[in-house]
Amino acid sequence: MRIDLFHMERTQCLYENAVEFNLSESGVLPMQVQELLDGARDPGWLHALRLKYPASNGSETLRERIALFYGNAGRDNVQVTNGGSEANYVAFWGLLEKGDRVAVMIPNYLQTWGLARAFAGHADPFRLVERREGGRGSKREFGRAGASGGRPAGASDGGGARWALDVDSLERAVTKKTRVILVTNPNNPTGAVLNEEEMDAIVRAARRVNAWIVADEVYRGAEVCRDGEISRDAGVPGPTSPTFWGRYDKVLITAGLSKAFGLPGLRIGWIVGPAKTVARLCSYHDYLTLTPTYLSDRFAEIVMEPTRREAILARTRGIIRRNLPRLESWIRTHDDIFSYLPPRAGAIATIGYNLPIGSVALFDRLRLERSVLVTPGAHFGIGRYIRIGYGYDVEYLLNGLARIDETLDELKRGRARRGARPRRSPGPRRRRAAAAGRQSRRGLSRVTA
């Protein structure tokens, strides 16, 4: 079976340890084992553990506790996997046949785009677009901050705009052949959270053609939550984003401990779905990794105990709320070229820029010339954007951003010079940058085609 190159993960794997400033992480500073064990039984129990095979679908206690995160679910609704990525893999593998189609939210973490194309053969995009609340305008109507004057310069509150579901594109993408609608909510890379109307529109579209909804909710619990914007979730105290669970019969939730819980190294993910479907998916998991790892299963039981779970999510939100204003101060210093809608959740911010360079070329320049790793918009199916992770050490972040300043200043000076002088034919370096830009557009058109 052929499968598309997963550009985002491949480049991150190649370069994250090769740069001085890795700003491509999408989670928060991972927890230490001792923080996790703090207040738990005497850590001596850890030494006595026998590293046997764990229950293949996760221990009963763990599955019960995961179910509690979704209110009206029980342990038979849960399968534990190795990371959220395996949850997505198993869900798509188990649901899709050749000839099916999958409607995929764009921008997105494009694992599911690649899986849809591999297992079904076809993926159809529907979009989140930058839109003023109550309006129907697309991103183009806003232009860039300070460039078209559409959105007020310095509007780090988004100037009343948000990443909203483009319902027309959803309607176009969902056809009789659609077997799965994939949403990532809260969204990666924008940090957008769907509102109730938008969630209803997705359920209606799924019902219309009897499709499954696969909702990747791995960022749920990592809310910025300003001004009580996000409603309380039924049965779950705190400002957690609403889940798709319970809104429609044919829903599979995929999630895990990597993002909102700050525990990517445990590699614990899960699928929550109808018990019969979850049992069927277990038989696919039997051909893959068979079980989660024993130690991670034990640690995850501690994490998902409801009081501890809420304390861990509070830690994540604390980091996000402390760090985001520092990042936003930097963003404001580039109001002349940046457009920015604040994330509702996730330690990730996606920034549009108005400079004559494609996102992959900019990513390469920052990596090679400044030793800074960001994630280019093209890796999420969008154009001139970069995603910056802000969930780690904030001083480290600011030092990395200062390096980015140097490249942005060069690019701005170049733009000003080009505006003043007649165009010269491009030298070899500019030809290479242009080729990289074309490459990135080809990648994008593969996604948008």
Ligand SMILES: Cc1ncc(COP(=O)(O)O)c(C=O)c1O
């Ligand atoms: C939306 C989304 N789903 C799944 C994953 C993968 O999660 P995990 O590291 O738990 O496999 C990521 C990682 O960035 C992600 O952004």
